[in-house]
Structure formats: C-alpha cells, structure tokens
Amino acid sequence: MTRILAVDDDSMMRNVIAKALEPLACEVHFASDGIYALDALRCNHDFDLLITDINMTILDGRQLIATIRRDKSLPDLPILITSGAVGISEISDLLELGATRFIPKPINMESFRDDVASCFSCDTVPTEN
Numbered sequence: 001m002t003r004i005l006a007v008d009d010d011s012m013m014r015n016v017i018a019k020a021l022e023p024l025a026c027e028v029h030f031a032s033d034g035i036y037a038l039d040a041l042r043c044n045h046d047f048d049l050l051i052t053d054i055n056m057t058i059l060d061g062r063q064l065i066a067t068i069r070r071d072k073s074l075p076d077l078p079i080l081i082t083s084g085a086v087g088i089s090e091i092s093d094l095l096e097l098g099a100t101r102f103i104p105k106p107i108n109m110e111s112f113r114d115d116v117a118s119c120f121s122c123d124t125v126p127t128e129n
Helices: 011-021 034-043 061-070 088-097 109-118
Strands: 002-007 026-031 049-053 079-083 101-104
Touching: 002 011, 002 034, 011 026, 011 109, 026 034, 034 049, 034 061, 049 061, 061 079, 061 088, 088 101, 101 109
Parallel strands: 002 026, 002 049, 049 079, 079 101
Antiparallel strands: none
C-alpha cells in the first residue's frame, strides 16, 4: 500500500488533505511541522510521497526540502508543495530546490488527487455520484 506523509501546521488543512485523499487506496500519516516530518521520514524509510506546506513555524517547507535532498537515504522521495502565499519565482526556486510539484491553496480536491496519484502507481476507490 502506498504511504504518504502530509505536513501542515494548520489542523484544518490536515483535515482537508485527509478528505481529499480518502478516495485513494493509500495510507496517510500527518505531521504538524517539519521537525516531526523529518523524524518520521528518518525513522521510517518506506514513505512513497511527502506533501508539505511551505509556511510553517518550525522547520518550514523550504528547509524541509533542502534537508531531505541532502539526506542520502531519501534522495528519490517525491515532494509535493502546497501553499497559498508564494509567487511564480518562489515556486520556481522550490522546484529547483527539489520539490516535485507545486499545488496552490485552496486545494481543488479532484486535481489534488490527480497530482498525488501521478507521483506513483496509485489505485483509486470509486467515489459515489
């Protein structure tokens, strides 16, 4: 089963991410800041994807990406960045730093799921119409 670590210091945003990922056949874990996320990644190398906010008070998304990309045990981990407060040049800088993809907030549930699923082979659970 695909394992995702989602990092955001806003509990409401963690709930939105959880709701968005419900239709995907994956296991989602959450961290409230970059320090907890880094600890989780270093203790458990079987995460398939990291989703992280940029603006967090403790080890922000930019610092988290830089640290992960320097860590030889985590070189290929796909990283999706979420933010509602960055410009085009900052998005470009984040992608150069090692982010895989940028997802703007507020999150569009359907396109968010598509972005997540495109990072790995992920089965979806049919949604009720």
